[in-house]
Amino acid sequence: MSFADEDYPAVPYPGRRPPVSYVHDDATGWELTPDPVASSGWRADGRDLDDWLATRNAVPLRERVPVLCYGSNACPSKITWLRDALGLDGPAVLFRARCTDLAAVWASGLRVVDDQRPATLAALPGNTEDHAIWFATLDQVAVLDRCEGRGERYRLARVDTGEVRLTNGTVVDGPLAYVAAAPRRLPLLAGGERGKPVRCLDVPQSGAAALVGTPASTDGLTVREINGPPAPEDFPGRVFVYGTLRPDASDWWRLEPHATGKPHATALPGTLFDTGLGYPALRLGDGPGVSGWAVDLAQPASALSILDEYEGDEYSRVRVALPGGRLCWTYVWTGPIAGLRMLTAPWGTADPSRR
Structure with a gap:
């Protein structure tokens, strides 16, 4: 209209x-x-x-x-x-x-x-x-x-x-x-x-x-x-991570110096896929839900510039709403998902060596 x-x-x-x-x-x-x-x-x-x-x-x-x-x-x-x-x-x-x-x-x-x-x-x-x-x-x-x-x-x-x-x-x-x-x-x-x-x-x-x-x-x-x-980048000053940047995952060391307070477990509506490349792909919307962590950032602009470079062109940073409505940044997969296996459990739970 x-x-x-x-x-x-x-x-x-x-x-x-x-x-x-x-x-x-x-x-x-x-x-x-x-x-x-x-x-x-x-x-x-x-x-x-x-x-x-x-x-x-x-x-x-x-x-x-x-x-x-x-x-x-x-x-x-x-x-x-x-x-x-x-x-x-x-x-x-x-x-x-x-x-x-x-x-x-x-x-x-x-x-x-x-x-x-x-x-x-x-x-x-x-x-x-x-x-x-x-x-x-x-x-x-x-x-x-x-x-x-x-x-x-x-x-x-x-x-x-x-x-x-x-x-x-x-x-x-x-x-x-x-x-x-x-x-x-x-x-x-x-x-x-x-x-x-x-x-x-x-x-x-x-x-x-x-x-x-x-x-x-x-x-x-x-x-x-x-x-x-x-x-x-200050709106909002937190990021939702669900893969290699999780506090229990291999690349948490990249995010940890920029975190303030204690990360808290949460979830987003959407679907997680296995890219087969050692990291997952997130698509928002209807789906089983995606478990992850919300991390508050001491200096969002500095932290997100580092994360943008780390995630690369395969992902796009967007604002999403956590349960209860609070805004949060996260990275969504921009490539095709045809042929990718849908994950029904949090990333890395089946294989502890993967984040």
Whole structure:
């Protein structure tokens, strides 16, 4: 299913947003549907999203970072404005997300360009709202920095408050978000210092500009501010290993120096095959399930660059969801599986000399 910008105007702020996950380009949006068999986990117009992006010479999901959009940046018409006014390039990938203990609230100051009141993010225990996670390229983040006035009006930070869960059940740990940097972007406390923030869901823009109150002293969020560009490898900071890199296998020594904490046993939906070359091949999706280990990484970018080289062209690094929804990196087999023997037990259990 596709839609045009005209279906989701940007005025009045924060504009209308589709009730679905979507990818946007050329003033058109295409609905995204989850598919655990696809390497990206999603399909656009019937194709694996990564394949769809490749047809437009756009980078895959693995090279993008998750940005929580709680205001106008989730509006298709606003995205087109970013293209026309600020040079945003390439498809924009936005996933609908359920946000818990977070709220989009009205900021204390008005926008200079049109005297409308902008939204800001705040902690609100017990609250649940639907927003969007934009998996943005680093070039797209640079455009958003300019739009949001990074360092002046808003800061770019990882938000550790609450939970953000995509519609396919995936939990995005510590997503990026533009949070208040200046007092005029802190929440407005309607009714004075003892007042409460006003949710954007409760008061439309037509009434927001007339609100009277004082700036809150804090947005209540627990955040980690980002200096410079974010690193896609940090989202998430863990990897699922199922073959030679397992803690009980021959090449654990490659991964162990980069691990932090204790690896924990888990599994992914999918099928494992014996390549006959001394290492297994993973295909995601329906299957008996694949046992392995989730390993937290002290410095994900450094560790994953080493693992990328080790795995080579036969594998592709993708994000997958562990049981419970937490994101994890893993390596899936990119070659043919015709003629490969399917494994019904964890790799190496039948032959202890193999990892």
